[in-house]
Amino acid sequence: MQRKGIAVKVSYNTAELVCISSARLLEDGKVVFAGAGLPLLSAILAQKTHAKTLTILFEGGVIGPFVEPGKLPPSTNEQRCATRANMVLPTTDVLLLQQRGYVDYGFLGGAQVDQYGNINSSYIGDWDRPTVRLPGTGGGNDIASLSKVIVAMHHEKRRLVKKVDFITSPGYLSGGNSRKEAGLIAGGGLKVVTHLAILGFDEEKGVMCLEGLQPGATVEKVKENTGFDLMVKDNLYEASAPTEEELRVLHILDPERRYTTARGE
């Protein structure tokens, strides 16, 4: 039993940590546009814990659903995303809400992310003869072009790279003022949450920097697992571990652990 004020050691895997840690960034009363997979689960978790009036948008054309626990859809374009929603609208129109400025955070997963927060979900290797052709942007490019973006991902050297093979969803492009110069005058990288760290951005340089460490992680371990030279902020903090309550709710939402399977470190 957990008693107030006494830390109880709870066990969790890296995917659960990323999910819970990113859910904590979503504030009550805000609007989040969530991608499929872990972002979807994490946004629902935030809504069921600290952010009761968080409004979730899904690309299928949904405003403000209450997705049923245990019925998390494998796509944000299927009907189970719309349970008890406030409004259902055409895909183009829900995406355009971001262009109008109604979305506080875009929330995406990342196969490969670089130091400028650019996300690749299209090609590994050469564009013409890729080693792996990934599924593509979906609404990812629109979310990253038009909103402030939170990325949830596993921390690995091959995933956090100096330069992505292909910019599917734009972060700060090549750093500095390049994003604004390209015409993307709103939005941009906000946070990247991994199982080792919470990363932010130096807005002037447009590059990623280390802001917080996940429980048990060290600056050395984070640097070892990052494919570029990572700046460390002065006021570095250590994030608190997932609570029993957060894990309890997470397990109700995803009882089969479809989204939070343990991953190697």
Add this chain to the structure above:
Amino acid sequence: MERSYLELREKVEKKDKGLREKVKSLSEAVALIPDNVHVAIGGCHYSRTPMALIWEMIRQGKKGLTFSKSITATEGDLLLVAGTTRHIITSWFSPGVTWGVSRIMRHYVQSGEAQYEEWSHMSLGLRYKAGAMGVPFLPARSMLGSDVFKRLSNVKEMSCPFTGDKLALVPALNPDVAIIHVQKADPYGNAQISGFPFMDKDIALAADRVILTTEQIIDNSEIRRTPDRTDIPFFCVDAVVEAPCGCLPHECYGVYEPDFNHMDMYVKLMMEKSVDGVKEYLDKYFYGPETFEDYLDLFHVKDIVKATLSAKKGYSG
């Protein structure tokens, strides 16, 4: 692929726009689709996919078709393996995040055998919308600066003549044919969609020809009692086919959820045996059955009952 405004108007002007019955069989309707044209597929991902029409197109051995669809799921695999297409315009292509990346998409695209022309989801929606509006392009603040933009040959950048803001201009997409599945349509083609509308209204208005499949053909008097629920007007539509369970194994809002057991079975076969696995699937489910009803006979009643009962809960979950 940009088409002239007057040519697009002429196609519409020449249509028989009378209030007339257009009910056809699946094979008659698919016979209206020539080879080597652009077919837009309604629905999105594995929702409201016009599977009955895709089933029949594959069986009729259509060739050289270009497909566009907002997000492509398992039907994209089937159309590639069957040889119906080598060019798909879409924003995302795989069965779904928990099922992994399509081995079929990877096989054909990585080898250069097929082209996956990638647009952002909103840009693709604006392309259909421009097509539906009868304008040659729409501006957007998306895709700028990305490699998605660089990889495309038919997107442009401009400075807004009013504000000076940089904008991406996405060209109108006017498909030769649109294939769309709906819950209800009358014999004239007035169609009522429940659940997510996706991009279907724009697709129908953008296309030269529209072929509908519907869970149920309803009387025109029912349409006239609820005209505010009509999404596609009859004069856009060229054929109406009654196809109950016409999306299976994909979902149709309010009628059935996806047949997840079938989807799991398909994905396992596709991921384990790639092209050979999908050929096996096509033999059993597409080429084997004599009619679409015989195709439906291959599904398991208990799975369909489950999918149907869940779907009846609708938005209340």
